[in-house]
Amino acid sequence: MIRIPFISQPREYAVRPLTQEDSGRLSELHEEDFVRPWSEEEFSSLLLQDPAFGFGAVEIGRRGAPLVGFVLARLAAGEAEILTLAVARSHRRAGIGRQLMDAVLRELHAARAEALFLEVDETNAPAIALYRRLGFRQVGNRPDYYRDALNRPTGALVMRRDLR
DSSP, rough: OOOOOOOOOOOOOEEEEEOGHHHHHHHHHHHHSSSOOOOOOHHHHHHHHHTEEEEEETTTTTTTTTEOOOOOEEEETTTEEEEEEEEEEGGGTTSSSHHHHHHHHHHHHTTTTOOOEEEEEEEEOHHHHHHHHHHHHEEEEEEEEEOOTTTTTEEEEEEEEEEO
16 A cells, blocks of 8 residues: 655635734734733733734635735824734744734835834744844843743844835
């Protein structure tokens, strides 16, 4: 008998705008990545603010599938910032972070924003690599900005991408 190894089909994801109804799931995803996760109420409040916007990723072909990643940003006076980005551990390394950032960049291009800023934990090599591939450059640092799982301080890199 010849055995054919299991071949998994690559997953595909769609990106859609976030709504206030997503707040609970955003908090769940945020808890996977951050020592001090944001609450459902914090997400709900941010999504009510006019300059804030975001996008979530869902797996295509799974009716009622939950969000597997999201990005939340804010635009004011021509400058934008990424407030937070998270992808479920079970869906990482599938290009979701890139899709979410591309959606933000399209939105900012349409709004004629001039620059996009973000802070990223200096120990988060995959995120730093993604941001560099997207054209971000380091413009500063914030010592002791984050905490790791053992409550030790880690720094943040402040990164910027010019949009014009």
